Amino acid sequence: MSPAAIHVPLLPEHKPKIRHASVSGAVFNVSTSIIGAGIxxxxxxxxVLGVIPAFLLIGAIALLADVxxxxLMRFTHSGNxxxxxxxxxxxxxxxxxxATQMCVMITNLGCLIMYLIIIGDVLCGSQPEGVTHxxxxxxxxxxxxxxxREFALLVTVGFILLPLVLLRRIESLKFSSAISMLLAVVFVGVSSVMAIIALLEGKTKSPRLLPHLDNQVSFFDLFTAVPVIVTAFTFHFNVHPIGFELGKPSDMIRAVRISLVLCAAIYLAIGLFGYLLFGESIMPDILVNFDQSSGSAIGSxxxxxxxxxxALHVLFVFPLLNFSLRANIDEFLxxxxxxxxxxxxRFVSLNLVLLAISYLAAIAIPNIWYFFQFLGSxxxxSLAFIFPGAVALRDVHGISTRRDRIMAAIMVILAVVTSTVAISTNIYNFFGNKS
Known part of the structure; x- marks a missing residue:
């Protein structure tokens, strides 16, 4: 027997060490999943709401998202x-x-199409309401x-997005997510500087602290803003892919809370400074305001x-949403x-099909606001509030406390009522404008 053979055990003495993701990587991935196009x-x-109600709503939805x-995490680790x-x-x-798989597919595919529309608008321009930008x-x-638009998006999809969506662990996207968050901070930072300079020059618009209600329809119009903020805080489709790569459930809760605070702060900052810059002329897509005709004191x-x-920020958000979309479609089919x-x-084919559908839809559909209103309502x-609340109320594992059931009931009732009113108001406005 050779000396080398003496030291080779018949069975491994230790099990292979599982490589867990880091909390910092989870924070980047969760934050990037949240920020997305909502910013x-x-x-x-x-x-629509005025500054004070909008700030309160952002805080309330962030709190409910944490709950x-x-x-989701508690019921996941109580079952199989x-x-x-x-x-x-x-x-x-x-x-x-x-129902869950269908909602994830609709939400994520809609968001992927939105991201490509945004990238196309930034790189190649747009024509909202007949005005060329x-x-x-x-x-x-x-x-x-x-x-x-057709060629620029084709190059973007083929040479930038395809390599990113072919990564098989969500932890591998932490570096692109970190870059994405940095770009979001740059976006907010530059907007803030522009607003502060405009404020010093006396060129800022005076923001309304409360909504201006002049008739019954405008009151119901307030509800149409709720789905937009709900969509901005919907990241629940990535909770499990990110959470199961961490070592402990408590790590995921901590990562989510850090991310929610960070993203709420970013939302509040861009909301205030964007409103100060453009006032009542602000567009549903604030990027349209940031063109050479915007009249900014800073310049082009x-x-x-x-x-x-x-645009680069949402480019790096794309693979994160594609990850959970791909997993749910595969689990469904x-x-x-x-x-x-x-x-x-199967892995490569599914990625190519999803990229092709997103690309073709982004070419065919000109306006992202339709997606925001539909997905948020x-x-x-459903993914953010109705389904988690329903799970806690159903309580198949017998772990819900009285406080849990109260919070779950409030969450479900508020979500159903506001979404119903928002959908009804959008339908009324749509047909009212047609007539």
Whole structure:
């Protein structure tokens, strides 16, 4: 027997060490999942609600988001489920699982399409309400075939997004998420500087602290702002992929709370400074205000920095939402197949199909505001509040306290009532404008 063979055990003395994700990586991934496209729509909610109600609503929804995540994590670790759909299956059977998967698919695919529309608007321009806004590429290089929306988005999808969506662990996205958060801070920082300079020059608009109610319809219009903020705080589809790569459930709760505080602060800052800059002329997509015709005192360079930093931000958010979308579609279509990450053909094919659908839809659909109103009133509010509240009320593991049941009931009732009013008001306004 050789000396080398003497030291080789028949069985390993220790089990392979599991490589857990870091809390800091989880904070970046959760924060990036939250910020997404919501940051650009927050200033418009201040125009609708007024500063004080908007700030209170942002704080309230952030608090309810923390409660709903705590429900999800507690019921996950009390049962055998490892996914959001799995928790709903334990509580409500196959119907609950399918409802969750459908909501994740609708929400995430809608958001991916929104992100590509935003990137296309920034790079190649847009025409909201018949007014032409040039993109950065047209402003810098003139109008050419290679900076058209179709070609620019095709290059973005093929050379930037495809390598990112092919990463198989969500922890691998922590560096792109960190860059994304840095770009979001740059977006807010530059906007803040512009607002402060405009304030010193006496060029800021006077924000309304409270909503201006002049008739019955305008009161119900206030409810249309709620889905926008709900969508801005909907990240629950990534709670399980991120949480199960951490060592302890308490680590995920801590990461979520840090992220919620950070993101609420970013939302409050961009809401206030954006409203100060543009006042009642603020658009549903604040990026439209940041073009050369915006009349800013700083000039086109800072305007371009704001728009470009935000476009790059959502570019790096894209793979995070694609991760949970891909997992839910695979679980829905191929429940008996082995893990998606172990099947190269299925993994690559699904990613290519999702990128193709997102690209084609972003070319065909010109306006992202439709997505915000629809998602925030339906699938997003279900994932963020209705489903977690329903799980706590159902309480199949017998772990809900009296306080849990009260919070869950409040969460579900508020979500259902505000979403119903928002949907009804949007339908009324839509047909009212047509007539």
């Amino acid at each position: 650009m729509s927050i200033p418009a909610t201040l125009k 709903s995540v705590e429900f 489920a490892r996914t959001y759909a799995g928790i709903m299956r334990e509580s409500f059977g196959q119907a609950g699982s399918v 040039l993109g950065i590429l047209q402003q810098w290089f003139g109008i050419h075939w290679w900076n058209s 360079l800072l305007n371009d920095m704001v728009r470009l930093s935000y 191929f429940p008996k197949k082995p893990l998606l990450a172990t099947d190269n053909k 339906t699938s997003a509010v």
